[in-house]
Amino acid sequence: MVAITPAFVLASLAATAFAGRDRPLRLRHEKAARSLHARNSAFTLVQNYTGSDFLDTSKWSYFTGTDPTNGMVNYLSLKEAKAAGLVKVGSNNQTTISVESGNLPSGQNRKSVRISANEKWGKGLIIADFAQMPYGCGVWPAFWTVGANWPDDGEIDIIEGVNKMANNQLTLHTGSSGTSCTTDTNPGLINGVPAFLGNVLGTTCASSDGNNAGCSFSDPDPTSFGPGFNSVGGRVITVVRDDMGIRMWSWRRSDVPADILAGKPNPDLWSSATAYWSSVTCNFDEHFADQTIVLNTDVAGGWTTSNLPGSGCGTDVNSIVANGSNFENGSWVVNSISVWSL
Ligand SMILES: *[C@@H]1O[C@H](CO)[C@@H](O)[C@H](O)[C@H]1NC(C)=O
Ligand SMILES: *[C@@H]1O[C@H](CO)[C@@H](O)[C@H](O)[C@H]1NC(C)=O
Ligand SMILES: *[C@@H]1O[C@H](CO)[C@@H](O)[C@H](O)[C@H]1NC(C)=O
Ligand SMILES: *[C@@H]1O[C@H](CO)[C@@H](O)[C@H](O)[C@H]1NC(C)=O
Secondary structure (H helix, E strand, O other): OOOOOHHHHHHOOOOEOOOOOOOOOOOOOHHHHHHHHOOOOOOEEEEEEOHHHHHOOOOEEEOOOOOOOOOOEEEOOHHHHHHOOOEEEOOOOOEEEEOOOOOOOOOOOEEEOEEEEOEOEOOEEEEEEEEEOOOOOOEEEEEEEEOOOOOOOOEEEEEEOOOOOOOOEEEEEEOOOOOOOEOOOOOOEEOOEEOEOOEEEEOEOEOEOOEOOOEEEEOOOOOOOHHHHHHOOOEEEEEEEEOOEEEEEEEEHHHOOHHHHOOOOOHHHOOOEOEEEEOOOOOHHHHOOOEEEEEEEEEOOHHHHHOOOOOOOOOOHHHHHHOHHHHOOOEEEEEEEEEEEO
8 A cells, every 4th residue: 555644643642552562673784684584483473363452443444534545545534434334253253344336336435444544563473364365357456564654664565456456466665764774685595595586677665656566576376365375375474674675475265375374483494485676685674664554455455557558457436446346356355464573
């Protein structure tokens, strides 16, 4: 996602920082980064959000401001979202978070949900288990984190894409002041395997309202997003922020490492990441403040609309948004999101 309005910042002010133990350590070369890696396995579980946790406003805030990306969307409060059936907890404790379905008059905004965790995340790990994700023409789902001031406090886009995209896009955004923050495209091996498997799309993380591509990777796995993601029963996503930088993995259920299943996650034991932004070419302590975790489904808006030509969705935004069939698969089904500190 992109640009943050003051209203969004207000919505996340209730946050209590738990992970502000910023280490003074600044790694500026690869060797040091690698030797630290071996020690880097002791995460502490801080939160495991599941079931009705996502409907508890002491834990998650419902953003009700104007969409910062100019989408054709009205984000609902918890009360409104419950009444509209857009958030609910199933008997199996899965939380379903949806965009409004059904046809609408042309030009009318569609109802949706955008929630952010009240507790902030600094260094550590996020494990997000989704059974299903939203997709479709006009749909812009995003699971991401963002600092209080955009872009200077950083943004980490973990699951994101628009329209009929089949491959997940993983992106960092930073401010442009201070030292440069870029993707190290040739970080070599980590624990004997390639550091990342994703395709590099852009290497400059500095972003602004007019130039917002960020430094991003595309996941080559056709089950990393949208219909493919749902066809394999969803995925388990892991994001590590440590002194090596930021790394992301996306696991098929059958491939989730045993240490994660055992509740003792240890990235040293994992295979190649999908995306890796190395601390060799970005000073993360400088460019990333504590992050707020956000889950939303946007409708139309910046990227969705600019992606329309050639997308196979047509180019008339009003008729795309009005057409209920485009939103029949517009739900996140969340098993759990656990947050760990380092
Ligand atoms: C979080 O909760 C889910 C659902 O109850 C459970 O499957 C998962 O193992 C829990 N994760 C941790 C780290 O406790
Ligand atoms: C369902 O989720 C709630 C948190 O919302 C949790 O307290 C409870 O233990 C969960 N129940 C099961 C059966 O996992
Ligand atoms: C509505 O959306 C569906 C699904 O994308 C599409 O197949 C159909 O052609 C659309 N209908 C109109 C009238 O655009
Ligand atoms: C929604 O999902 C179903 C089941 O996978 C699929 O058949 C249908 O084409 C999807 N609809 C759209 C608009 O993508």
